[in-house]
Amino acid sequence: MTDNVTPYVGSAAGNRGYMRRFLNLEPINLLWALLFLVLIVLVVGPIGFLIKVSFQEGGNGSFTLDNYLEAYGRWRYLQALINSCLLGACTALLCVIFAVPMAWAVSRTNMPAKWFAWASVLGAFILPPYLTSIGWILIAGPNSGWLNEGWRWLTGAETPLFNIYSFFGIVLMIALNAFPFIFLFTKAGLDMISTEMEEAAAILGSPTWYTSLKITLPLVWPSILGGIIIVFLESIALFGVPAILGIPARINLVTTQLFQFFGYPFKMEVAAAYAMPLLLITISLIWVQRLLLNRKGFVTQTGKGGERRELDIGKWKWVLLAWCGFVGALAMYLPGYTMVVASFSEAWGKGMSASNLTLANYYDVLFVSRLTQEAIVNSFYFAGVAACGALTIALCVAYVVTRKLVPFANVLAFLCMAPFVIPGIVLAIGFYAAYAPPPLGLYGTSAIIIVAFIARFLPISYGTAAAGMRSINPEMEEAVRVLGGGRLTAIRYVVAPLLKKTLFAGFLLVFIPATRELSAAIFLVGPSSRVMSVLIFDMTEEGRFEAVAAIGCIILVTTTFFVWLGFKLVGRDFMMRTNH
Template identity: 50%
Template sequence: MALASQGPGARRLDPTLVVFSLLILVLVFLVANPVLRLVYESLRGDEGGLTLSNYASAFGRSRYVTALWNTLYLGITATAFSLILALPLAWGVSRTNLPGKGWFHLGVLAAFITPPFLGAIAWILLAGPNAGWLNRGWVAIFGGDGPFNIFSFWGVAVVVALYAFPLVYIFAKSALDLISTELEDAASIHGAGKLATLRRVTLPLILPAVCGAAILVFLEAIALYGTPVLLAIPAGLNLATTQMAAFFEYPVRVDVAAAYAMPMLATTVVLLAVQKLLLSRKGYVSVSGKGGERRPQDIGGWKWVLFAYAFFVMLLTVIMPLVMLLGASFSRAWGRGIAADNFTLANFRHIFLEQATVRDTIVNTLMYSAAAAAICVVIGLAVAYVTQRRVLPFPGVIQFLALAPFAVPGIVLAVAFYAAYGGPPLSLYGTGLIIVIAFVTRFLPISATAATAAVKSLNPELEEAVRILGGSRRMAITRVVVPLLRKTLLGAFILVFVIATRELSTAVFLTGPNTRVMSVLILDLSEQGSYEVLAAVGIVVLAVTTFVVAVGAKFVGRDFMLRRH
C-alpha cells in the first residue's frame, strides 16, 4: 500500500498537521494574550510592580460603584422584558395554530439582524420626550404632554429587550419543537385544561433552555455600549459600559479600566458556567422520543389574541423603527414628517457621492467583517478537526480556548486588546489589523461551535477510506470534509459577517480616523444630531445585512441565523 512506507517520522512531518499546529498557535495568541494582559494591567503599578491601587481607584468612588449596581438592575429588568416578549411568541409559533406564524418567525429574524444601537436611534425619533412622533401623535389626539420618555431607565431597559428577546425566542422555540404532543395529550386525558397543561407540563420541560437564554440576555444587556451611550447618558443614568468609556478619555487609564472590567468578566464566567449546567440537564430532550408526534394545538379564539400580541411585538421591534428610519432617510428634516416638499434623495447622495468618509467607512466595514469571517471559519474548522479527531494533544484545552472569548464581554475585550496591542512593540491601535484581530477573537466561538457540531456528525471512516487508498490527510480534508461541511461553513461565514457589521462595543475603542466602521460612524452622527444622514447610513447597513442573510437563506437554509448549534 502507498501508506505502508510511512513511518512515525513521516507522520510527525505531516504538512497538514503542521498547518493545524500553526493555526492553534494563532488561537492561543488571539485568546490567551489579551486576557492575560488584561489581568496583568489591572494589577500593574506605575513603577512596574504589582499593586491593588488600580482596584482602589476603580471602586473607590461611589459613582463608579453605583454604575455597576445600575447595570445589574438594567440587566435583570431587560431580561424580564425579553422573557415577556419572547415566550408567548415562541409558544405560539412552535405549538399552536397561530395564523401567520411563518411571518412572525421572519419578524424575529429581522429583529435579530437589526443592530441594537440602530434600534435605539429609531426609538429616539419615535419616543423622544419632545419631538418624538409617538408623543406628538398623543398630544395631537389627547392634548397635554406626551407620556413617553425614551431617555429614562425604563426606556433603556425596554429598548435593550426589544433587540435581545430573539435569543430567548431561539432557545425556547428549539426546546418546544422537541416536545412530543403526546405528553400534552396525556395531561388533557387526565383532566388538565390548556392553561394547566402549559403550566405543569410544557413550561417545566423547557425551563432549562429558558434559564440559559435568560442568562445570555442578561450578559448582553450588561455589556451593551451603543444603547446606553445613546439613551442612558441623556437620562443621567450612569452604567458600567459608559463609565468604562470614561476611563479612555484623556488621560487614558487602561489599568483602572482593566480593574473595573473584572467584575463584569467574573460575572460572565460564573453565569456561563450556570448556563452550561442548566443546559446539560436537557430534561426536555429526554422525553422526546423519535416517534413522538408533534402537531399544532388548536387554541380556539385565543389564537387571535395571540396573533394581536405577536403583531404588537413585531410593531415595536421591526415595523415602527423601520418605518421611522426609512422616513427620516428620505427627509430634509425628519421632524416635518411625510410631505412632498420634505422628500429628498440628498441624504443618500451625500453618503455615496459627496462624503468620502462615509464611503470609506462602508468599505472598511465590509472588508474587516469579511476578513474576520473568513479567518474565523478557517480557525474554527481547524479547532473542530483537531479536537474531534484528536490529531493534536490537549484537545480539551484547545476547545476551551476557542470558546473562551464568549465569556468576555465585547467592551472588556476591547480594553484587553488596547492593553495587549495598542502600545509598543506592535502599536496596532487605530489600524485595521487590530479591528480584524478583535473581530476574529470575539466571534471565533460561533464558527468553532458550528464546525465542531458538523465534524462530530461526520463518520471518520470517510476520511480513513481516503487514507487507505493512498490519499493524504490534506486530500481527505479538502476533498471529503470541506465539501461535506460547505453549508455549515458558509452559514458560519455569513453569521459572523453579519454580526461583525453591527459590532460596536469592541470597535468603538479600537478604530482610528481612517479605520472607522459603520457602527462607530452611526454613533458619531447621532452625537452631531444628523439624524437624516444617520438614518440613510442605517438603511444601508440593514440593506447590506438583509442581502447577505438572503444569500444565506438561499444556499444554507432559511433558519441558519436562528439555529442553535
C-alpha cells in the first residue's frame, strides 16, 4: 500500500532539511498570522486610534491635553455623564422590578402558561429600543398620545398622566428592552437551586414567601447583579432612545453629547476624550461581573442537579401571570400595535377610522422613495456581509484555539472577545478615528460600516463558534487525516457539516442585531451607505411618524421572520443564551 504515499526524502539529504521542513509546514501558521492581522485591524486599531486621537490637536496632530480639558471643562458635559450613570442605575432598578418576579414565576412556581412570559421576553428582543420609543411617542405623547387623551377625557385633568419626553420616559423605554437580560440571568441562577434548599426552610416552619425572600433570592443575588451590570452598561451606551426622547425632553446624555461633538463644529478629538469614561466604566464593570459570576458561590455549590419541584403559590399565580402579560404589553404589544396602526394611517393624530386608513406609507417607503429603498437594501446587505465576515473570522480563530494549533492562540481568542467591553458607540468613534481620514479614507463607505459591524458582533460569533468547535471531538478530524485526507479535507467533509447548525445560529445572532444597529452606525454612515435605523432616526426629526412606523414595521416583520427561522432550524433557545 506504500504506493499511496507521496515520495519522501530520507534524512540522509542533510542540506535539504530546511526545504523539507518548509514543505511540511502546515498552512495553519500563515492563517494564524493572517487572523492576527485581521484582529489588529478590527480591534486594536480602532481603540488605539481612539486613545491616540484623544491626545491630539485637531488638524495638526500634535500632542495636547486640551481635548480632555474641553471634554470635562463644562458643567453641561459633566452633567451628561452624571445623567447617564443615573439613567443606567434607574433602568437597572426598573428592569429588576420587571424581570425578577417573571424569572421566579417561570423557574420555581406553578404559574400556568409560562410561554406567556417567554413571549414577553422575546417581544422585547424583537423590538429595537428606538422603535419601542417611537411606538410610545404615539401612546404617551403628553398631549396627543391616546393614553393621555384618554386620561384627560376620563378625569378632566389638565396635566398628562405620563409624559414620554421625560427622564422616566427614557428609563422606561430602555428598561422595556433590557429587562430580558435580568430575566435570563436570574432564571439561570434560579434553575441551579435545588428545591431541597427551600424544603429545608419549610420543614423548619418558614412560610413560602419568607423562604423565597430569605433563602431563594439571596442565593441568586450574584446572578441578578450580573444582569444589573449588563443593563447598566447597555443603558449608558445606547444612542437611539436618548436621541429620540432626550432632545425633546432636554436631557443631555453621554451618547447624545458625543453625537453633538460630531456635529458642527466638528470635534472628533474631544469626542474621543469624552468617550473614555464609557470605555473605562464598561471594562471595569464587566470585570466585576466576571468575578461575581465566576465566584465559586452559593449557586454552584448545590451542583447542577438537585431536584426542582414547582412551588404551589395558589391564586398568586394569576397575579404573576398578569404581571408577565403587563410587562409584555408595555414592551412589545402596545408599542408594536400602535406602530402598526400608525403605519397604515394618513395622520397618526387623527386616530383610527376608515378614512384615515392608507397603504401610501408602505408604497412610498417600498416603491417611491429611493432613500428608503437604498436604506433597506443596505441594512440587509451590510448585516449579511458582516455576519458572514464575523462568523468566518470567529470560526477560524475558534478552530485554531480549540485545536491548539499554534502557540499563543489564546491571544486570538482574547482579541475576538475584546469588543465585548467596548460600547458600540465608542467602537464606532474609534473606527472613525482610525479609518475615516486619509490614508485609508474609508469615510462614508460601506466598508467602514461592515468592518465596524464585524468588530462589534465578533464576540457573539466567537462565543457561538467556540462552543460549536468544542462540541466536535478532535478525533473526528484525526480520523480523516489518518485515512489520508488533509486538514482542509477534514474541515470540508466533517467539521463544516457538523457545524451547520452552529454556523446558522451564528449567522442569525449577528445578522438580526446588525440589521437594526443604530449606535455604531450613526457615526459611520455616509451619503450612500445609510441604513434603516439611521434613516428612522433622521426621519423622526421631521415628525414623519407614519413613514417611520412603516419602516419600523418592515424591521419588525423581517426580524420576526428571522427569529422564527432560527427557532425552526436551530432550536428554541438560540437567542436566549446568557453567553454575555
